[in-house]
Amino acid sequence: MATFWDLKHWLTDAINMHDIRGILSCYSPNAVYVTPSGVAEGHEQIAWMYQQFFTAFPDFHVTAWFELGDCENPAVTEWTYTGTHKGPFLLPDGREIEGTGRHIALRATCSTFVRDDKIVTHREYFDQLELYSQLGFGLTKIEHR
Structure with missing residues (x-):
C-alpha cells in the first residue's frame, strides 16, 4: 500500500x-482539481487543465522545497513552478495569450486529499497576479487584436 507521500x-x-496518463493514475476517476484559474472534475477535465499548462509552458517543471512532514492527509507541499511561456496560455475569461518567451518562477502550494490510494481532491494555490506580471501583463488590460 502506498503512502500519501508516495x-x-x-x-x-x-x-x-x-505524462498525462501518469498524472491521471494518481487521481480517482471523480477527483476534483481546484486551481486559481478554475475547477476540474473527473479525469477528462483534470487532463485538460494540465495540458493547458504543458502547452503554454513546454518546459514546465515543479520543484518541491517544503513538505509538511507531520501531516499525512492532506499532504501539503510548497513548491516552485518554472517554465518558459512558448505556447498559447488560456486566461480564465477564455482569451488566449500567445507565447511571450518569458521565463516564470512562481511560488505555489497545494493540499492533496487521498482516499483508497487515489487523490480525491487536489487544491493548488498560486498568485495569478505574480504569474501575469512575470508574463509582462500585471494589472493592465490586454487588448484584443
Missing part, C-alpha cells in the same frame, strides 16, 4: 515528465 511524489514525477 502518491504525491509519483504525481510530481508525472507532472515533470508531462
Whole structure:
C-alpha cells in the first residue's frame, strides 16, 4: 500500500515528465482539481487543465522545497513552478495569450486529499497576479487584436 507521500511524489514525477496518463493514475476517476484559474472534475477535465499548462509552458517543471512532514492527509507541499511561456496560455475569461518567451518562477502550494490510494481532491494555490506580471501583463488590460 502506498503512502500519501508516495502518491504525491509519483504525481510530481508525472507532472515533470508531462505524462498525462501518469498524472491521471494518481487521481480517482471523480477527483476534483481546484486551481486559481478554475475547477476540474473527473479525469477528462483534470487532463485538460494540465495540458493547458504543458502547452503554454513546454518546459514546465515543479520543484518541491517544503513538505509538511507531520501531516499525512492532506499532504501539503510548497513548491516552485518554472517554465518558459512558448505556447498559447488560456486566461480564465477564455482569451488566449500567445507565447511571450518569458521565463516564470512562481511560488505555489497545494493540499492533496487521498482516499483508497487515489487523490480525491487536489487544491493548488498560486498568485495569478505574480504569474501575469512575470508574463509582462500585471494589472493592465490586454487588448484584443
